[in-house]
Amino acid sequence: MIKRSDIKQExxxxxxxxxxxxxxxxxASMEGISKQAGVSKRTLYKYYPNKDALFEVIVDKLMCRFDDHYEVEFDPSVPIEQQLTELTLKQMCYINNEDFQITARLVMAECIRCHETSKVLVSKFESIEDSYGLQKWAQQGIDAGALEIANIPLAIEQYIGSIKAIIFWPQLITHTPPPSCEQVKATIDHAVMSFAATYKTS
Structure with a gap:
């Protein structure tokens, strides 16, 4: 059962x-936020002592989309393309969520404006083990003799970057609607083909 306090904080x-x-x-002011939320300032301060604390919670909310903990395992019996497609779709399911894009736009804007805010975001990113768990998957693929990658972090960052260059950053910057599921799938399929062509052993 969801607690009333959890609903109020949300x-x-x-x-x-x-x-x-x-x-x-x-x-922005704490008074303005309390009015928007329909709660008293006393209630607001009960949960969050200041704007900085609230902003950090918002950053945490953003980061949890990246840090979805589940076991990522390489399976030698399944084609690399199929594995990578399924893993990427699971890990990037947030990318066509409008609430996420609104939050990301806010965080990025404040990071550009304020050095202290950007340090908060960088520290959050550094707490994430790796890019979507795919570095572990790639290393297992190498160990199985199915992949040949000299620089795993670079390879995975380039892979994820090629996807987000099409279905994340343009929408974030131009305020256009999030991509459809079909657009996400098509973009990931193309990135997977490029990754496999570069790193899959013959």
Whole structure:
């Protein structure tokens, strides 16, 4: 059963994202956030002592989309293309979520504006084990003799980057709607083909 306090905090976070998005971090106020959330300032301060604490929670909310913990294992009996496609679709299911894009846009804007805010985001990214768990998968593929990769972190970052260059960054920057499931799948399929052509052993 969901606690009433959990619902209230979720309302506060959503309201903070809306207020920060409209006014920017500096111009936003705790009073404005409490009004948007429909809670008293006393209730707001009960959960969050200041705007910085609220912003850090928003960053955590963003980061948890990247840090979905489940076992990533290479399976020698399954084609590399099939494995990589399925893993990537699972790990990037957030990418066509409008709430995520709104949050990401807010965080990126504040990081550009404020050095201290950017340090918070960098520290969160550094806490993630690797890019979507795929570095572990790639190493297992190498150990199985199915992949040949000299620089795993670079290979995976280039792979993920090629996908996000098509179905994340343009939408984030131009405020266009998130990509459809079909667009996500087509982009991932193309990236998988390029990855396999470069790194799969013959």
């Amino acid at each position: 309302d506060i976070i959503k309201s903070a994202i809306e207020v920060f998005s409209k006014k920017g971090f500096e111009q």
